[in-house]
Amino acid sequence: MFTRRRVEKLAPGIQQMTGDLLDVLDGQDVADLVPALAVPLPINVICELIGIPTEARPDFRSWTPLIVSPDIHGFEDYQRAALSMLAYTRGLIEEKRREPRDDLLSDLIAARDGEHMLSEDELTSMVYLLVIAGHETTAHLIANGVRALLTHPGRLALVRERPELLEPAIEEMLRYDGPLQNTMPYWTAEPVEVGDVTIPAGELVIMALTAANRDPAQFPAATCSTSPARRPRTPRSGTACTTASARHLRVPKRASPSACSSTATPPCAWPFPPAPSPGAPSLLINGLDALPVHLR
Ligand code: HEM
Numbered sequence: 001m002f003t004r005r006r007v008e009k010l011a012p013g014i015q016q017m018t019g020d021l022l023d024v025l026d027g028q029d030v031a032d033l034v035p036a037l038a039v040p041l042p043i044n045v046i047c048e049l050i051g052i053p054t055e056a057r058p059d060f061r062s063w064t065p066l067i068v069s070p071d072i073h074g075f076e077d078y079q080r081a082a083l084s085m086l087a088y089t090r091g092l093i094e095e096k097r098r099e100p101r102d103d104l105l106s107d108l109i110a111a112r113d114g115e116h117m118l119s120e121d122e123l124t125s126m127v128y129l130l131v132i133a134g135h136e137t138t139a140h141l142i143a144n145g146v147r148a149l150l151t152h153p154g155r156l157a158l159v160r161e162r163p164e165l166l167e168p169a170i171e172e173m174l175r176y177d178g179p180l181q182n183t184m185p186y187w188t189a190e191p192v193e194v195g196d197v198t199i200p201a202g203e204l205v206i207m208a209l210t211a212a213n214r215d216p217a218q219f220p221a222a223t224c225s226t227s228p229a230r231r232p233r234t235p236r237s238g239t240a241c242t243t244a245s246a247r248h249l250r251v252p253k254r255a256s257p258s259a260c261s262s263t264a265t266p267p268c269a270w271p272f273p274p275a276p277s278p279g280a281p282s283l284l285i286n287g288l289d290a291l292p293v294h295l296r
Pocket of ligand 1: 046129130133135137138141178179180182184185
């Protein structure tokens with residue numbers, strides 16, 4: 001269902017979309033990469049995968065920030081957006097049930113109606129979760145990652161010179177300035193020891209991902225890694241680095257980002273204004289509202 005085949009089938013379309021979005025910037029001196037690239041690329045990719053029609057995508061995009069950051073936008077906006085998304089999704093499910101297509105939602109509906117029964121609520125909440133989790137994260141990863149490269153010109157030059165380093169560089173972007181501040185809330189089922197603290201059973205626990213990813217015990221420089229010694233002691237995702245040490249990292253043979261990098265990077269981009277743009281003040285999201293850059 002959520003198969004490698006289905007995801008790989010998207011690759012040429014993703015490259016095309018990226019190229020089209022960057023083509024629009026051709027000839028401009030300055031562009032804001034958040035609305036120009038970071039947001040439209042992942043929302044279109046996830047909607048394409050699920051089977052959400054093009055005309056509905058702007059609505060999904062406008063509902064998402066209201067749903068993920070009720071702390072900023074307030075409960076009324078959250079409720080309005082959540083109910084609108086739910087109503088649209090239910091209608092779309094009815095449509096796909098009548099007329100299935102080659103997309104994830106049609107497959108999920110077949111599972112709902114077949115032997116691997118999903119309840120109607122599970123089906124709608126799966127769409128809801130996939131659209132939101134599947135693009136809000138990636139959009140902020142793109143924006144934060146581009147900003148990290150632009151503010152570390154040495155690393156940018158290295159990745160441009162050796163596109164096979166893009167994949168470990170993305171891993172490092174996830175660690176260095178990842179898109180999620182925290183995990184979802186969890187409750188301890190039993191007492192849990194964390195360092196010299198015991199969290200009793202039945203406590204609400206939220207893990208601070210951005211803090212963990214700058215943990216000086218794991219990442220002594222608390223910044224971009226510059227040597228293998230600064231890599232964390234235990235292997236985990238989001239730990240790669242972008243400098244000389246990257247040569248020691250395993251770069252998977254299918255390092256397709258090289259294909260993207262030649263077509264997808266603008267000829268020249270530089271932060272504008274030089275100071276980093278302010279992040280969206282959300283409890284969950286670590287992202288940027290804007291990333292204005294010079295393109296020449
Ligand atoms: C930069 C990209 C991404 C990051 C950093 C990221 C990060 C995370 C994290 C930290 C969680 C766990 C939250 C928790 O347990 O508290 C999570 C859950 C989830 N993510 Fe992602 N994610 C990314 C991209 C995606 C994409 C592209 C999809 C879908 C296509 C996706 C779908 C999900 C789903 C469905 C869950 C919930 C899983 C569950 O509750 O069982 N994510 N993600």
